[in-house]
Amino acid sequence: METETSEHLHTHSNPYRSHFCGKLTKAEVETSVKLSGWVHRVRDHGGLIFIDLRDYTGVCQLVLQPEREEIFSLAEHLHVESVITIVGEVIMRSPETVNPSLSTGEIEVVVESLTIESSAEPVPFQIADEGNTSEELRLKYRFLDLRREHLRENILFRSKVTSEIRRFLIDGGFHEIQTPILTVSSPEGARDYLVPSRLHPGKFYALPQAPQQFKQLLMVAGFDKYFQIAPCFRDEDARADRSPGEFYQLDMEMSFITQDDLFVILENLFQHLTKTFTQKSIRQFPFPRIPFRESMDKYGTDKPDVRVPLEIQDLSDFFVDSDFKVFSSNCKPGRCVKALVLKGKGNESRLFYDKAEAHAKEHGSPGLAYIQFKNEGPKGPILKFLKEGELQALKERLGLEQGDVVFFGAGAWEKTCKIMGAMRNYFAPLYPIDKNELAFCWIVDFPMYEYNEDEKKIDFSHNPFSMPQGGMDALTQKDPLDILAYQYDIVCNGIELSSGAIRNHKPEIMYKAFEIAGYGKEEVERSFGHMLNAFKHGAPPHGGIAPGVDRLVMILRDEQNIREVIAFPMNQKAQDLMMGAPAEVAPKQLKELHISLNLPKKEK
Structure with missing residues (x-):
């Protein structure tokens, strides 16, 4: 200041x-x-x-x-x-x-x-005029782009936010500790960026995808409350809300806490940042907690924008005895029939429905069943399969009125939920939302395991190092697919800011959790022996989270593209156009590292 x-x-x-x-x-x-x-x-x-x-x-x-x-x-x-x-x-x-x-x-x-x-040479674009300039040109001359008022204000805003995060957490008893940048490759998650070792030919460091294991080891070491605004590196594709290559997260870990304790700390931090730096309002405080299954059922996603006034409804009990076999055959465990009602949209043109069906097909649906309740009467491709009493009962069940339309989906539960969630997002722009409202929510109670159809086996569904709800009793007495974990996501306006978990700090529970997923004790010790060794020397109950700083600033600044809040971002192909990275290196450097290149042949 x-x-x-x-x-x-x-x-x-x-x-x-x-x-x-x-x-x-x-x-x-x-x-x-x-x-x-x-x-x-x-x-x-x-x-x-x-x-x-x-x-x-x-x-x-x-x-x-x-x-x-x-x-x-x-x-x-x-x-x-x-x-x-x-x-x-x-x-x-x-x-x-x-x-x-x-x-x-x-x-x-x-x-x-x-x-x-x-004295300046003629500039490739005008700084004073913040009109349309190609992103390629902006990134190539980023030092000029950063002179523009809007982008400069974004970067200064980010600086203020990170400074305030530090102050808030330090005042709350947290310690800022830096963890290594050169570490070991992890078999989990996205692709690593590898760094060859000159002193150890044939061996590689990896840039950390996250300081996950180090921050847990800090808890074992007794530091109680840790944080770091940490650089993380993942070799993954770009999206509007994800920068390729590197990003920053507010990495946090605490000992002797419950899930509820962590929620209170993060909610207070986000409320403080919102009040300090914006005129925005938080939709609901404390943040609502939505179980994973409920989120999928209602919104078709585990990162819902709850501002959108559309909810998917379940009709799996309604069509059990229906003559319409496409629906009745899906009214059984593991499958479902879903409905999405659009109020006042039943008299739209045929093109409206054709475009909606095309969107559904893009997301894996064979088609899109619907019934329009038009002024002249109901109409739709599945109307002929429903009995008159069935249609009237459906109207009462869904609160349908003249002028409405209802869309249907049926099939395997998760796939159908996701298709209907994609349709909810597709129709969302039809309904006004408050752009100055921040709709934070917690997604909780993620399943510990899922069934892998391809390999016909039980797999971890989210984070294998989370504590299962119910501990060892749950692992030994429950169907694996019914076991929930102390895992949670923080979501705002449909953007996932972070995943987190209360960790599994007990070796015997870890061995059993991995055994259910088909990993033997020796395999677990080979891959994660250093963590198990630490836990065997006295580990406190602990948990954490790591909200993305880039995404948080993007939301607070109303930006649609994450590159607008990063000083020197890469483009969507993970290239730094200003510095010319990635680049070839001299043969001498490769020789020092004992590396020979096996490049793909160029197409003629």
Whole structure:
């Protein structure tokens, strides 16, 4: 945060500035000031030249008069984005020239001397004009793009958020501890970035996908409350809400806590950040907790945007005795019939339904059954399969009225839920939502295991190192597919910010959990022996979470693309266009690392 002292830090001694451009006010009128910055705009009004001078605090207007021939001549040939230092007197603008949209709009500076610190070549795009510029050009000249006000404000906002996170957690008894960047490759998760070892030929370090094991070992070491704004590295494809290559997360771990304890800490942190930095409101506090199965049933996803006023409804009991075999055959365990009602959309054109069906097919549905309750009566491709009494009972069950439409899905439970969830997202833009509302929610009670149809075996469904609810008793007495874990996700407006868990800190429970998934004791010890060894020397109950900093800032700043809140992001192909990474290296470097290349043949 700027203070009065820092704004005037160099008043007497600094050769470049006595004040900051964006901080000048009426209080400095009739004062001589020294300013340095970039030439934002130049306007030649014949007898006078006006320059908008910009530094990181903002813009102020300079006036150059023709009487001062030498500096006037310099100004006539200045390119925008050149860096200059000026000395001049602050004066009030005339009433008709006041600019109310500018913080310095009541004053201007009459220039008495001008020094060009650095002359700029013509720029590939205008900094002052934040119009459409291709992302490729923006990323190639990111140092110029960062001069633009919107992007600069995003990066400064991010800095303030991370500083406040640190302050909040340290005040709450957390310790900031750095964990290694060079570590060992993990067989779990996404692809690792590997780093060859010169001293150990044929062996590789890996950049950490997350500090997961290190932070758990810190709990074993007795540090109680750890956090780190940690860089993480995953070789995965880009999305609008995911940066390829690297990202930052607020990594947290605590000892002697329950799931509820962690929820309170994170909810208070997010509430504090929201109130401190935005005008947004939190939809519900404390954040609602939605069991995984309920979330899939109602929203068709485990990262729902609960602001959207659409809920999927289950009709698996309704069609049990129906003559419509497509539905009745799916009214049994593991399968389902689902419905999604759109109020007031029953009289849309045929094109509306054709497009909806095409979208459903893109997500794996063979088609899209629906019934329109049009003004002239019900209509739809499955209407002929339903008895009259069945249709009336359906209307009562779903609260259907004239002008509504209901869409159906049927099949395997998870696949059908996801298809209907995709349709819910597809129709969401039809319903207005409050853009200034943050709908946080916890998704809880994830299943510990799932059935792998391809391999015909039980697999871990989420995180193998989570504590099963019920501990050893659950593992020995329950059907594996009925066992829930202390795993949770934090979601906001349909974007997953993080997964977390209360960890399994007991070796005997870990052996049993892996045994159910088909891993023998020797295999577990071979892969995770260092963790088991630590747990055998006294491990506290512990748990944690790691919200994505990039995604959190993206949400708070209303950005649709994560690259808008990262100073130097890669493009969607994991390339740094500005630095030219990734790049080939010299044969000498490969020789030192005992590496030979086996490159794919180029297509002719």
